[in-house]
Amino acid sequence: MAIDLKHEQAIERADLRQLRDIDINDVIEYVHEGITQWPTSLDLYKKYSVQRWNVYDLDFTQDKIDWQTKISPEEKEAFLAIATGFHHGERQVEADLSPELLASDSEEDKIFLTSQLEDEARHTIFFDHFYREVVGYQAPDIRGMLDASYEHITETFVGSFGYLAYLADRLLDRLDDKHLFMRFLTTYHLWIEGVLALSVMKTTLNFCRSRNVLPGYYTGFNATTRDESRHVQFGTSVMHRMLQQDPSLVADIHESLRTVLSVSSVASTPVFYDPIGYTAEDIKNIFMDQLNRKLRAVGVSLPPDLEAMAKNVRAEALAGG
Numbered sequence: 001m002a003i004d005l006k007h008e009q010a011i012e013r014a015d016l017r018q019l020r021d022i023d024i025n026d027v028i029e030y031v032h033e034g035i036t037q038w039p040t041s042l043d044l045y046k047k048y049s050v051q052r053w054n055v056y057d058l059d060f061t062q063d064k065i066d067w068q069t070k071i072s073p074e075e076k077e078a079f080l081a082i083a084t085g086f087h088h089g090e091r092q093v094e095a096d097l098s099p100e101l102l103a104s105d106s107e108e109d110k111i112f113l114t115s116q117l118e119d120e121a122r123h124t125i126f127f128d129h130f131y132r133e134v135v136g137y138q139a140p141d142i143r144g145m146l147d148a149s150y151e152h153i154t155e156t157f158v159g160s161f162g163y164l165a166y167l168a169d170r171l172l173d174r175l176d177d178k179h180l181f182m183r184f185l186t187t188y189h190l191w192i193e194g195v196l197a198l199s200v201m202k203t204t205l206n207f208c209r210s211r212n213v214l215p216g217y218y219t220g221f222n223a224t225t226r227d228e229s230r231h232v233q234f235g236t237s238v239m240h241r242m243l244q245q246d247p248s249l250v251a252d253i254h255e256s257l258r259t260v261l262s263v264s265s266v267a268s269t270p271v272f273y274d275p276i277g278y279t280a281e282d283i284k285n286i287f288m289d290q291l292n293r294k295l296r297a298v299g300v301s302l303p304p305d306l307e308a309m310a311k312n313v314r315a316e317a318l319a320g321g
């Protein structure tokens with residue numbers, strides 16, 4: 001489903017007040033419109049300069065009322081199980097981006113990555129405010145708030161983000177290793193941002209929109225989704241460029257997908273999406289659609305063993321971002 005030029009331009013330049021009314025499904029399409037145009041890192045940095053938003057402008061007053069009066073205990077449980085991966089995920093992608101900046105061999109890429117780092121730090125503050133002001137957790141600082149929401153964390157977070165932490169650590173020691181760098185890019189930009197994050201954005205924001213609840217969360221997270229368009233477009237562009245130079249790097253894309261798909265087929269603390277309006281089949285389809293679109297953009301297909309693994313992914317094991 002492509003979006004028309006008028007919609008694209010409206011998303012491109014929308015301020016926070018306008019993002020309150022823009023449909024999340026259009027923002028998700030906006031991410032994909034940009035991918036195959038292969039924007040340069042400076043094009044994306046220029047967009048960041050226009051699209052950067054102020055997290056302190058968000059107003060959670062109505063969200064707090066909605067959370068207490070319009071959202072059932074089952075909906076809250078599902079919502080928190082899904083959103084908490086983001087609360088912790090934003091903090092981790094903020095911390096794990098530095099090795100990528102150090103390993104990049106292009107000055108333009110490094111400049112873009114400083115803007116992504118700032119985005120991820122702002123997203124961490126956004127979730128901190130949501131848990132503090134709406135969910136009602138109390139903590140003296142950002143670390144304390146992360147500890148407060150930790151009980152909702154699932155294996156998907158530990159699996160995919162644990163792998164990212166491992167790759168980030170290794171990359172720091174081997175900044176010139178292109179194979180390791182490609183595994184890092186695949187795990188960070190293609191899987192965590194391009195598949196996990198965008199799928200969770202689609203489900204939780206459609207829940208808010210269809211129920212007409214949590215306007216502050218909707219606005220901030222819609223702005224976050226637009227930020228992700230730049231991160232995913234950057235990551236897939238770098239992957240595409242590196243593959244053109246060295247086609248053997250496709251083996252590293254496959255290997256990292258083998259790891260993240262295997263941790264996404266088990267769940268001892270399952271996440272149920274039904275309370276926010278999605279069946280397990282819907283979730284699987286959304287995740288697989290997001291994965292296939294990114295792979296197509298980068299120009300990679302899956303070998304038979306990975307195709308089979310992708311089919312075995314369990315919706316109950318997919319959350320976070």
Ligand SMILES: [Fe+2]
Pocket residue numbers: 090093119120123224
């Ligand atoms: Fe983020």
Ligand SMILES: [Fe+2]
Pocket residue numbers: 093120193227228231
């Ligand atoms: Fe991101």
